[in-house]
Amino acid sequence: MNDVLFVILRRLRWPLIALIAAYAVSVWGLVLIPGVDAQGNPARLGVFHALYFISYTATTIGFGELPHTFTDPQRAWTVVCIYLCVVAWAYTLGSVFHLSQDRTLRDALARRHFARRVMAMQEPFVLIVGYGQSGIMLARMLDRLEQRTVLVEIRGERAARIEIEEYQHAPLFLTADGRLPDVLVDAGVTHRKCLALVALAGDDDTNQSVAVCGMVLNPSLRIITRIHTPIAQSNLETFRNIEPINPFQSFANNISLDMGSPERLRVVEWLSGLPGGACPESLNLPKGHWLVVGSGSFPDYFVTALHGAGVTCTRVELDSSQQGDGAALRYRVDKDDLAREKVVAEIGRAVGIVVCADSDSLNLAVVTRARSINPAIYVVIRQVHAANASLIDASMANLRFIQAEVVSHRVRQLLTSPLLIRFLRHLDDDTGEMARRTAEVLEQRVGDRVPFIWVFDCYASYVGLREALAPEVDPPLTIDDLLINPEKPPERIHAMPLLLLRKKQEITLPTPDTVLLSGDRILFAGQHGERELQRRFLLEPSPLTYVRTGVEPPRGWLFRRLLSRVAGRENNRHAGHAVHTGGVERSEPQRKG
Secondary structure (H helix, E strand, O other), rough: OOOHHHHHHHOHHHHHHHHHHHHHHHHHOOOHHHOOOOOOEEEOOOOHHHHHHHHHHHHHOOOOOOEEEEEEEHHHHHHHHHHHHHHHHHHHHHHHHHHHOHHHHHHHHHOOOOOOOOOOOOEEEEEEEEEHHHHHHHHHHHHHOOEEEEEEEOOOOHHHHHHHHHOOOOEEEEEEOOOHHHHHHHHOOOOOOOEEEEEOOOOHHHHHHHHOOOOOHHOOOEEEEEOHOOOOOOOOHHOOOOEOOOOHHHHHHHHHHHHHOHHHHHHHHHHOOOOOOOOOOOOOOOOOOEEEEEEOOOHHHHHHHHHHOOOEEEEEEEOOHHHHOOHHHHHHHHHHOOOHHHHHHHHHHOEEEEEEEHHHHHHHHHHHHHHHHHHOOOOEEEEHHHHHHHHHHHOOEEEEEEEHHHHHHHHHHHHHHHHHHHHHHHHHOOOHOOOOHHHHHHHHHHHOOOOEEEEEEEEEOOOHOOOOOOOOOOOOHHHHHHHHOHHHHHOOOEEEEEEEEOOOOOEOOOOOOOOOOOOEEEEEEOOOOOOHHHHHHHHOOOHHHHHHHOOOOOHHHHHHHHHHHHHHHHHHHHHHHHOOOEEEEEEOOOOOO
């Protein structure tokens, strides 16, 4: 509110001075000019009467002369006051109307309104700084998963698109520089409901500034940022709460993984895709000699990944300084690079080419030239801007790299299910057997769509699990009990356990007969709606008791009392029968002597 008040006072400084001066001069004149009372005696207006008269005269209300009829000099001065105050009021009101259109004031009011709405949020939310291609795709993914978001974007034309986007839960947005600490505070970086800060600005310097600033303001907050260069990655690795994402490295690693273990890559993409989407297929990249064409750090990651997969490759460097001029660009591609005999020979013997320059038109030109030399070559192309999708479509590439998809895909993994990241790390260390078993069980129990991922917290504090997790319960609670449909037993829900976290122990693909203990956390993958069915086991003991025993226990207080009385009578009857028959069990204690 201080910013708004400061802007108002600064813009209305001279109009308010003019209005105050007009009133002061008018009152001063009326006090000095002598008048007469009803008996003709000399009389002067007091300051209060003069101010009261000017107040309704200057605003054109006009109640009349008081406390006595004015003399001609007083009336003459009143005429001067009328025009003086009307001009002052016109000047002030014009300034107020102009102030209502002032961009600075409107921004201050919008920011204050935004800050109040953020502070009033009662649902967990994710703060996203940067609403480019990656920010748009991530916000849509999170909205589909019913996760609230708050957006900060410095470019007004990008922020304006948020109002016309279709969201189930409209995100709160602010047009401001996310590198400023007060902007991040207004956006909720210190809010208790803020789950994470995601920096997706256009350059590494901005993302580093946002990430470090967010960590300083809220050291316990989880921060995810996109970076592109090894320097930025090494700068952020020293901070514990900052998780850098390098889309270039992630995509190159997927290329290497497909060449070495395609089934593992398929399972990773299958589990981490957008829930409900189609099951991904293996890329089936050809093995042999590859050609990497591009500039900057992107080709370096590809060369490292291809060498790691045991594949030879040749890199062709493009001069990025020539990419601003179309004529020079065509000259570089047609005559200086690809027309060389060595490069032509490399294209002729290569089984695949990776084109990853910073210009979509340059990438299309390189692909077109390479296809004219080797029509059977496998093409991996980079799409820089979403608006140039038609150019990339014209290349008819076998595989397309879109940075926004890789980034949003990775961020969603980190935000929605941290346990899934742990399971995927086990897949990275697997030789192939674990990936094969996971794929088989997924096809059997979940189907050919991307599953929904959730975590079942097995805590005895939940009402539904209190009795089932008691030490004396026989048989003990197992994962198989959680896979039974509580509405239609003994039917099973379409889900499978991926990971069991027990303190510091991680058990991958636990078997259904695994006994559960209080404090266990189980990562499940299943179809839509199965999570809601499984959550019924947490709310009340009836569903879990029903699927374990086949008998539905009473839910109401009256029926539970009646059942306890019947059980008590049965126990007394059996105890009395034991005493009467002289059995081992006795309902009375043995007397001494």
